[in-house]
Amino acid sequence: MVVLAKGELEQIALPAAQPAAADVRSVDLSAAAGPARSAAARALVAACEEHGFFRVTGHGVPAELVRAAEAAASGFFARPQGEKDEEAPTLGYGSKRVGGNGDIGWVEYLLLGVTPAGAVPVASASSSTLPCAAAAASSSSASSSTPAGPLRDLLDEYTEAVRRMACAVLELMAEGLGLAGGEGEDDEVGALARLVTRADSDCVLRVNHYPPRPPAAAGAPSLTGFGEHTDPQIISVLRSNGTSGLEIALRGGAWASVPPDGDAFFVNVGDTLQVLTNGRFRSVRHRVVVNSERSRLSLIFFGGPPLGERLAPLPQLLGDGGRSRYREFTWAEFKNSGRRTRLAEDRLSRFEN
Ligand SMILES: O=C(O)CCC(=O)C(=O)O
Numbered sequence: 001m002v003v004l005a006k007g008e009l010e011q012i013a014l015p016a017a018q019p020a021a022a023d024v025r026s027v028d029l030s031a032a033a034g035p036a037r038s039a040a041a042r043a044l045v046a047a048c049e050e051h052g053f054f055r056v057t058g059h060g061v062p063a064e065l066v067r068a069a070e071a072a073a074s075g076f077f078a079r080p081q082g083e084k085d086e087e088a089p090t091l092g093y094g095s096k097r098v099g100g101n102g103d104i105g106w107v108e109y110l111l112l113g114v115t116p117a118g119a120v121p122v123a124s125a126s127s128s129t130l131p132c133a134a135a136a137a138s139s140s141s142a143s144s145s146t147p148a149g150p151l152r153d154l155l156d157e158y159t160e161a162v163r164r165m166a167c168a169v170l171e172l173m174a175e176g177l178g179l180a181g182g183e184g185e186d187d188e189v190g191a192l193a194r195l196v197t198r199a200d201s202d203c204v205l206r207v208n209h210y211p212p213r214p215p216a217a218a219g220a221p222s223l224t225g226f227g228e229h230t231d232p233q234i235i236s237v238l239r240s241n242g243t244s245g246l247e248i249a250l251r252g253g254a255w256a257s258v259p260p261d262g263d264a265f266f267v268n269v270g271d272t273l274q275v276l277t278n279g280r281f282r283s284v285r286h287r288v289v290v291n292s293e294r295s296r297l298s299l300i301f302f303g304g305p306p307l308g309e310r311l312a313p314l315p316q317l318l319g320d321g322g323r324s325r326y327r328e329f330t331w332a333e334f335k336n337s338g339r340r341t342r343l344a345e346d347r348l349s350r351f352e353n
C-alpha cells in the first residue's frame with residue numbers, strides 16, 4: 001500500500017493531459033542471429049541516438065519465466081502491509097520514497113542488488129545500490145527458507161535471463177558503433193558487454209508496483225508514480241504488465257506515452273552509456289504517470305559497471321581531433337555524487353568538460 005501524509009497528494013498530483021503515443025523503434029534480437037545482423041545493429045544505434053529508448057522483440061527470455069516472476073511479485077504486493085514491511089531486510093521492500101532526497105511517488109517496490117550469490121536487498125532507495133562485495137556478504141545471512149525464498153529464486157532466474165539479453169543488446173550496439181571484435185584485449189565489443197556481466201558489475205533489479213489511482217484523488221486525475229529522471233547506469237531493461245503509465249521525453253522536451261507491450265522488453269540508454277558514446281547516445285528522461293483503475297507492475301534490470309570502473313568517452317568514438325565532452329570518473333564517484341541530488345536533476349552536468 002502507499003500511504004501519503006497530509007499535503008503529499010498535492011505534491012504528486014499531475015495535470016490530466018494524456019500525451020501522444022511515442023513512436024518507439026523495435027529491434028528483433030532473433031533476426032540479429034542471421035544475415036540481418038548488421039541492419040539490426042544499425043537500427044539499434046539509430047534508436048539510441050534518436051530517443052535513447054527502444055523495444056526488443058525476439059529476446060529469448062522465456063515467457064513462462066516472465067509470467068511466473070510477475071505472478072510471484074504481484075502475490076507479494078497483495079500481502080498484508082505488516083508482512084510486506086517485514087520483508088524490507090530480505091527483499092528491499094519500500095514504498096513512496098523513490099530517492100533519498102525527498103522525492104515521492106505513488107509506488108511500492110522491491111530493490112535488489114544483483115550478486116554472484118543471487119539477489120540481495122538494497123538497504124534504502126537513497127543508497128540506490130549496494131557495492132557488490134558488501135551485498136554478497138550480506139546475502140549469506142539471508143536464509144532461502146524465509147517467505148521471500150521462492151519469490152527471490154524466481155527473481156534471480158529472471159535477472160540472469162534478462163542480463164544475458166542485456167549483454168546481447170550491448171554486443172549488437174557495440175558492433176553498430178563500429179567497435180572491433182576480436183580476442184582478449186582487442187575485443188572492444190565484448191569489453192562493453194562485459195561491463196554488466198562481470199562478477200563485480202553493479203547491477204540492480206527493481207520491481208515497481210503502482211496501485212490503481214485512489215478514489216480520494218478525484219480532484220487530481222493523474223499522479224506521479226515515479227518522477228521524471230534519467231537512469232544512471234549503462235542500460236536499463238524494462239518489462240511491464242498491460243497497464244500504461246511509462247512516458248519518455250522527446251528531444252524537443254514533449255512527453256510521449258509508451259504503449260504497454262506484454263511480450264516485449266524496453267531498453268533505456270542510461271547516463272553512463274551517454275558518456276561512453278561521448279553524447280552520441282541519449283540517456284532518455286522518463287517518468288511513470290498513474291491514471292489508471294488497474295495496477296501497473298514493472299520489472300527493471302539496471303546494468304551498471306563495477307564500482308571501480310573508470311568511465312570516459314571511448315577513444316574510438318571521439319573521431320579525428322574530437323573533443324571529449326566528459327571527464328573521466330569512476331562509477332563509485334558518479335553514484336556518490338548522484339546520492340546528493342533530487343530525482344529530476346541532470347547528474348551528468350558536473351562531469352562535463
Ligand atoms: O516502473 C516503471 O515502469 C519505470 C520506473 C523507472 O523508471 C525506474 O525505476 O527507474
Ligand SMILES: [Fe+2]
Pocket residue numbers: 229230231236286
Ligand atoms: Fe528509470
